[in-house]
Amino acid sequence: MKNPFSNYSRKEILAIGLPALALVAALFWAASLFVQPAPPKTIVMTTGAEGGAYHGYAKRYQEILKRNGITLELRPSSGSLENLQRLKDEHSGVTLGFIQGGTVSAVEGAGLMSLGSMYYEPLWVFYRDRNVLDRIAQLQGKRLAVGAEGSGARKLAMQVLAANGLDGAAERLLPISGDAAVAALRQSQADAVLVIAGMDSAVVKKLLELDGVRLMSFAQAGAYVKRFPFLSKVTLPRGAVDLVQDVPAQDVALIAATANLAVRDDIHPALVSLLMLAASEVHGEAGMFQVAREFPAPKDPTLALSKDAERYYKSGPSFLQRYLPFWAATLVDRIFVMILPLLALFPILKAIPALYQWRVTSRIYRWYGELSLLENEIREKYEAPRHAEYLARLDAMESRANNRPVPVAYAHYLYTLREHIQLVRQSLERKD
Numbered sequence: 001m002k003n004p005f006s007n008y009s010r011k012e013i014l015a016i017g018l019p020a021l022a023l024v025a026a027l028f029w030a031a032s033l034f035v036q037p038a039p040p041k042t043i044v045m046t047t048g049a050e051g052g053a054y055h056g057y058a059k060r061y062q063e064i065l066k067r068n069g070i071t072l073e074l075r076p077s078s079g080s081l082e083n084l085q086r087l088k089d090e091h092s093g094v095t096l097g098f099i100q101g102g103t104v105s106a107v108e109g110a111g112l113m114s115l116g117s118m119y120y121e122p123l124w125v126f127y128r129d130r131n132v133l134d135r136i137a138q139l140q141g142k143r144l145a146v147g148a149e150g151s152g153a154r155k156l157a158m159q160v161l162a163a164n165g166l167d168g169a170a171e172r173l174l175p176i177s178g179d180a181a182v183a184a185l186r187q188s189q190a191d192a193v194l195v196i197a198g199m200d201s202a203v204v205k206k207l208l209e210l211d212g213v214r215l216m217s218f219a220q221a222g223a224y225v226k227r228f229p230f231l232s233k234v235t236l237p238r239g240a241v242d243l244v245q246d247v248p249a250q251d252v253a254l255i256a257a258t259a260n261l262a263v264r265d266d267i268h269p270a271l272v273s274l275l276m277l278a279a280s281e282v283h284g285e286a287g288m289f290q291v292a293r294e295f296p297a298p299k300d301p302t303l304a305l306s307k308d309a310e311r312y313y314k315s316g317p318s319f320l321q322r323y324l325p326f327w328a329a330t331l332v333d334r335i336f337v338m339i340l341p342l343l344a345l346f347p348i349l350k351a352i353p354a355l356y357q358w359r360v361t362s363r364i365y366r367w368y369g370e371l372s373l374l375e376n377e378i379r380e381k382y383e384a385p386r387h388a389e390y391l392a393r394l395d396a397m398e399s400r401a402n403n404r405p406v407p408v409a410y411a412h413y414l415y416t417l418r419e420h421i422q423l424v425r426q427s428l429e430r431k432d
Helices: 010-032 053-067 080-088 152-163 178-186 202-208 221-227 269-283 307-315 319-323 326-381 384-403 408-431
Strands: 042-046 071-075 096-100 112-127 143-145 172-174 192-196 232-236 252-264
Touching (some): 042 053, 053 269, 080 096, 080 252, 096 112, 112 269, 152 221, 178 192, 221 232, 252 269, 326 384, 326 408, 384 408
Parallel strands (some): 042 096, 143 172
Antiparallel strands (some): 112 192, 112 252, 232 252
């Protein structure tokens, strides 16, 4: 004969275990929806001309990313506008690149995000004239070297000229830049050169050394900043170029765009964090126009700022990035989401014994309810013709109790029930 108290009730275990397992499986499935794939091991950056500032900074990024197990391929370009075209082309394979402030509109920037401004790129206006010029409008009718067609420098130069009513009708616009522009100004083939570059630019250094050439100090610098939100006012201090020769002989007010690090909006979030750390290392030093740790910064509002970059500016590197290598921080960040369902297991496991006890004892308690009703009926409303019916009901209860499989730990509940059934049976026999 089968002993009902020897084993656990498989039915009860399944009744509790299966829903619990289903809940845990659902939690893991939900968590998997939020787990990012591992970041790519190789990404491509569009830089600018080899030997230029963009390319030089990109090589420093390359070294930093290599230390963290990421290969950064550098792809030279003609400048900011070609960088923009490559970033917008989803088939180019390019993930990030430098874009000069003021060269991209909100519409053109669709699908791209900014990681912030990295450094200032002033607009330098070098000119030959007997008089001191301090306003762009004074260049009316002159021969102006404004940069090659399609270049970011030319686009910004044309914006500034247009704001001063110089549309090129009276001026002769020369599509030259770099050494060609330096030569044109030296040989009096150009009256002024508009250059957008950093202080370390070789072209800027050459122009500063030309005899008879002046550098324009923008008397209306504040007005440009108000008109063009992507511009800032910077100052080249007196003697900054040459203390001995006192070059320049007075402070020079300049207007400056910024070089912005742009990325495609499908970039892996972990790479954004790594790039922000690299940018802080590369561009965080003090310079001629910025104090230490002024860059990177969200100065140019043209492109939407990446949410991950925004968090970095507000809170700095994440806790994991502060104390773990990049690969370890990325791994922990990815598996953390999958740990959450495991944490949910603890309250579930804690609740299972109570649920199991409830499942085992609830039916016994229902039988106690039936037995109590029958006992009251026999005591208060006993009817002799129904004596056999009362016995049959007691026999049915006892049979269910005898055939109810329960764990050994709960067997005493059934023993007690059977004792109570026997007491009611004895009470019934006394009525006979």
